[in-house]
Amino acid sequence: MDPNSSLHSPPSQACLHLAQPCIEDGRSLSLQEQGRDSPFLWRQVPSSSIADPDWFWDEHIQAKRARVETIVRGMSVSPNPLVPGSTPARDSLCCPEKSRERKRKQSLPVQQGPLKPGPAGDRGSRKGGPWVREQLHLLKQQLRHLQEHILQAAGPRATAQGPGGSETGRGPLGVKQRNGWGSRPWGVDSDQHQGSSRGRFVAEKHRVCEGKTQSEESRFLPSGAGALLEILKKELTGAVSQAVDSVLQKVLLNPPGPLTQLGRSFQGLVPDGKSEPCPPEGGACKDPLPLAALPTRAQPQAGLPLGTLSLAKPLDPPNYPVSPRMIPKPYQGPPANCPLAVPPHSQEGQVLTQLLGRGPRGHWHGSLSQDSSPQSQPSSEVALRPWGAAKMRPLALRQQQCPWPFTSTCLERLPLIPSVKTEQDGLQAVTNALPFPSSHIQEGLNPGHLKKAKLMFFFTRYPSSNLLKAYFPDVQFNRCVTSQMIKWFSNFREFYYIQMEKFARQAISDGVTNPKMLVVLRDSELFRTLNMHYNKGNDFEAPDCFLEIASLTLQEFFRAVSAGKDSDPSWKKPIYKIISKLDSDIPEIFKSSSYPQELFRN
DNA sequence: GTTACACCTG
DNA sequence: CAGGTGTAAC
Numbered sequence: 001m002d003p004n005s006s007l008h009s010p011p012s013q014a015c016l017h018l019a020q021p022c023i024e025d026g027r028s029l030s031l032q033e034q035g036r037d038s039p040f041l042w043r044q045v046p047s048s049s050i051a052d053p054d055w056f057w058d059e060h061i062q063a064k065r066a067r068v069e070t071i072v073r074g075m076s077v078s079p080n081p082l083v084p085g086s087t088p089a090r091d092s093l094c095c096p097e098k099s100r101e102r103k104r105k106q107s108l109p110v111q112q113g114p115l116k117p118g119p120a121g122d123r124g125s126r127k128g129g130p131w132v133r134e135q136l137h138l139l140k141q142q143l144r145h146l147q148e149h150i151l152q153a154a155g156p157r158a159t160a161q162g163p164g165g166s167e168t169g170r171g172p173l174g175v176k177q178r179n180g181w182g183s184r185p186w187g188v189d190s191d192q193h194q195g196s197s198r199g200r201f202v203a204e205k206h207r208v209c210e211g212k213t214q215s216e217e218s219r220f221l222p223s224g225a226g227a228l229l230e231i232l233k234k235e236l237t238g239a240v241s242q243a244v245d246s247v248l249q250k251v252l253l254n255p256p257g258p259l260t261q262l263g264r265s266f267q268g269l270v271p272d273g274k275s276e277p278c279p280p281e282g283g284a285c286k287d288p289l290p291l292a293a294l295p296t297r298a299q300p301q302a303g304l305p306l307g308t309l310s311l312a313k314p315l316d317p318p319n320y321p322v323s324p325r326m327i328p329k330p331y332q333g334p335p336a337n338c339p340l341a342v343p344p345h346s347q348e349g350q351v352l353t354q355l356l357g358r359g360p361r362g363h364w365h366g367s368l369s370q371d372s373s374p375q376s377q378p379s380s381e382v383a384l385r386p387w388g389a390a391k392m393r394p395l396a397l398r399q400q401q402c403p404w405p406f407t408s409t410c411l412e413r414l415p416l417i418p419s420v421k422t423e424q425d426g427l428q429a430v431t432n433a434l435p436f437p438s439s440h441i442q443e444g445l446n447p448g449h450l451k452k453a454k455l456m457f458f459f460t461r462y463p464s465s466n467l468l469k470a471y472f473p474d475v476q477f478n479r480c481v482t483s484q485m486i487k488w489f490s491n492f493r494e495f496y497y498i499q500m501e502k503f504a505r506q507a508i509s510d511g512v513t514n515p516k517m518l519v520v521l522r523d524s525e526l527f528r529t530l531n532m533h534y535n536k537g538n539d540f541e542a543p544d545c546f547l548e549i550a551s552l553t554l555q556e557f558f559r560a561v562s563a564g565k566d567s568d569p570s571w572k573k574p575i576y577k578i579i580s581k582l583d584s585d586i587p588e589i590f591k592s593s594s595y596p597q598e599l600f601r602n
Numbered sequence: 603g604t605t606a607c608a609c610c611t612g
Numbered sequence: 613c614a615g616g617t618g619t620a621a622c
Contacts (some may be wrong), residue, residue, distance in 0.1 A: 336617085405612090483605090484614085490607065491613060497608095576608085 045566040198562065293503070442474040445484055449475060453485060454534040456590055457492045460583040471586060474593030497572065499529055504557035515555040517560075520547050526554065545584045553579055 449472060456463065456471060463471075465482050475481060503526045507518055520527050522542075530550065531542055556575045565571040 462607095486606070487614070494608075570608095572608085 054131040179316070441474055443476045443481075445475060445481055447487075450488060452590065453488050454492065455540050456533050456586055457489065457496075458540075458542045459590075461493055461496065461549070461587040462580040462583055463489055467586070471590050472593070473591060495533055496530065497557075497576075499526060499573075500550070500553045500557045501561070504554055504561055507554075507558055508561055512558070513562075515558045518551065518554045518558055520554060522547065526550065543584070549579065549582050549584075552582065 012170050105584055245547055452472070453468075460467065463488065465477075468475050468482070469475075472485070475485075504518070512518065526540070527547065527550065531538065534540060553575065560566060560575060
């Protein structure tokens with residue numbers, strides 16, 4: 001509404017407290033540093049096809065596709081985290097009531113356990129990061145090889161494609177491919193979905209190279225073949241790039257390690273059709289923004305007349321570079337295990353699943369195989385989800401019970417399931433090449449949704465049901481689900497206000513007299529408490545606007561208590577009213593159905 | 603009557 | 613975090 005009313009409160013020290021570690025390119029560098037020779041997958045590529053005659057194009061194409069699949073398949077059996085069943089069977093398959101009880105007691109710990117930061121967390125991130133990088137490299141290498149082969153196949157007509165001949169293709173292509181995700185000639189989403197600021201940067205750089213490369217290649221080909229070649233290359237490149245992008249997105253959103261922070265530049269990456277154009281240049285991808293300069297709406301000014309504050313709670317398109325800066329934190333990710341049984345038709349997704357699942361919070365990233373393979377065998381399903389096997393029951397199974405605590409109302413969801421599945425299947429068919437289907441409606445809320453809701457609390461304390469619907473596109477909202485989610489936020493608020501009151505009283509008892517002295521900083525205990533509650537893994541950086549809201553809330557409590565208003569039974573109401581008007585826009589990235597979840601149920 | 607909320611409880 | 617309850621607004 002009034003984005004400009006975002007009076008950035010100068011006085012708020014919170015805004016100045018921006019010293020955040022910028023680990024931006026730790027990953028990028030690693031990506032390039034990683035060896036480029038990763039032979040094992042490419043051994044499978046029959047080099048003989050290189051010499052295929054022109055008229056063998058079709059077969060050649062098929063072969064290449066097959067190879068891509070093979071590669072992906074090969075990757076899908078890569079080492080996988082294995083977490084010795086720390087998670088008991090999650091759902092009771094018999095009694096809904098029991099199921100609910102169990103859910104209450106188990107789902108939470110499950111979520112919180114791995115999320116818990118701390119010394120023990122190191123293992124995961126250290127493992128996950130390199131592994132993911134390695135996988136990314138493999139993908140990129142494969143892409144490069146594919147293109148080389150294509151070029152070489154075209155070569156016979158052109159220059160000799162001897163050992164040195166490959167240089168023809170390798171030169172320019174090599175450059176292009178080293179940054180695999182930056183090269184998407186056809187530009188399907190190349191512009192909007194760079195997985196990171198670096199990715200974008202790289203992409204720009206290579207677009208230049210690309211033109212040259214292609215023109216060079218074209219010279220060697222007959223016009224028709226050249227066109228075909230281009231198309232092929234685009235397709236192949238696209239598939240791989242998309243996979244890389246997707247993985248990258250997931251990885252970055254749920255960084256296994258000191259990857260990088262990124263803005264919402266990749267928001268559109270999610271193949272859920274809800275992608276949004278990446279803001280033209282500028283801010284979008286440069287994330288390590290001085291948050292202080294962000295258009296945080298509704299920046300409360302402590303001491304400012306409330307009337308002057310932006311009360312808007314509307315959803316303007318937030319240009320809000322959320323700064324889902326992933327704080328590199330040690331995370332104990334589930335150790336890898338190596339699932340052998342892979343549903344044949346979900347390999348691609350599975351690769352990604354594994355990539356993602358290895359992230360620090362494996363339980364967050366679920367296996368996606370269910371979507372792509374509705375009939376996937378339970379056994380393999382379990383095998384693929386070592387870190388939460390029990391929780392990741394095959395959809396088919398889950399659907400037959402009410403997975404959710406709501407015994408009566410929940411039943412109404414059951415009829416929806418078939419259609420949901422149908423939709424998923426359809427999507428799967430359409431987006432066959434897509435790494436993972438992210439647009440599937442869920443008929444219930446899972447821990448990932450809870451996590452997301454908690455993070456959203458940083459931006460909105462009083463979300464409307466419509467807002468929730470907008471930000472949980474993968475949730476099939478019904479009365480039951482809506483109530484649950486509303487209840488979540490109610491609980492969040494409860495905790496929030498309790499803390500506020502507690503700290504306000506403490507400040508008073510500590511002799512503080514000036515409410516403006518009460519500023520919530522990132523290193524303040526209050527913030528830590530809150531952050532621990534809403535952002536346990538600390539994998540998201542709370543926005544500064546939250547600090548400001550927190551500061552204001554604290555001050556309001558302080559004032560009220562100081563003034564003795566707490567004798568009035570409803571003394572908190574005015575505070576609630578104030579705070580309820582200070583919701584900020586939630587970053588668009590949160591609208592992604594796969595952010596930051598993709599949990600076991602997916 | 604429904605919805606959303608705060609509050610209390612387990 | 614969920615359930616229950618009372619309240620208030622629509």
